Amino acid sequence: MPPRMRKGTKAAFVVVVIMAGLAWLRLRWTSFGSCAALSRIRRSYHAVVLGDKDFIAKRVRFKSRGAGTLLLPNGLLGGFTIVSAKDCVDVFVEGDDEGSPAQAEDEMEKKIQKAVRVEGRAPIVGPRGELGERVVLLGKEEPKAEIVTILKGKRYLGLIKSSSLAHALAFEKLTHNGYRTDADGYVIGQGQ
Secondary structure, rough: OOOOOOOHHHHHHHHHHHHHHHHHHHHHHHHOOOOOHHHHHHHHHHHHHHOOOOOOOOOOOOEEEEEEEEEEOOEEEEEEEEEOOOOEEEEEEEEEEOOHHHHHHHHHHHHHHHHHHHEEHHHHOOOOOOOOEEEEEEEOOOOOEEEEEEOOOOOOOEEEEOOOHHHHHHHHHHOOOOEEOOOOOOOEEEEO
């Protein structure tokens, strides 16, 4: 028969086991990647408990994950950047060369036709005073939100895509006047 533990020893043993278990869970939870666990918990809480499936924290930060060029279906090149918010939501930014201003306008209209819902459509003024148009689109499949911009007389289409409309809009607002990245890779809007 094993020796009996005293009540104080038994309680201390239980506390040590619980603390070790909590430390292991914390280590495991925060090791899921570079995303902050607390941000993920907050986003899950808003989605599941409050029913806000497009929640975004008030002071969201975006970190650059990569950039490059891609070959477009029209045979021309486009540039892209991928950023991740601290709550693990990705935002894809593209600048697509459509070949001519008319083709850029046609491509924008195709995107509008494919969208499930047009959330907003308005004229814009570019960084050098050029007139243009901005359309916010929602779709059925990923990415669900897309912000498309075009400047009159230009052959480029600007795209911001994400599974979250709130994240796409937050990134657009942050980078409206241009942006740079700091030494840690976080996106900083010009003038901030």
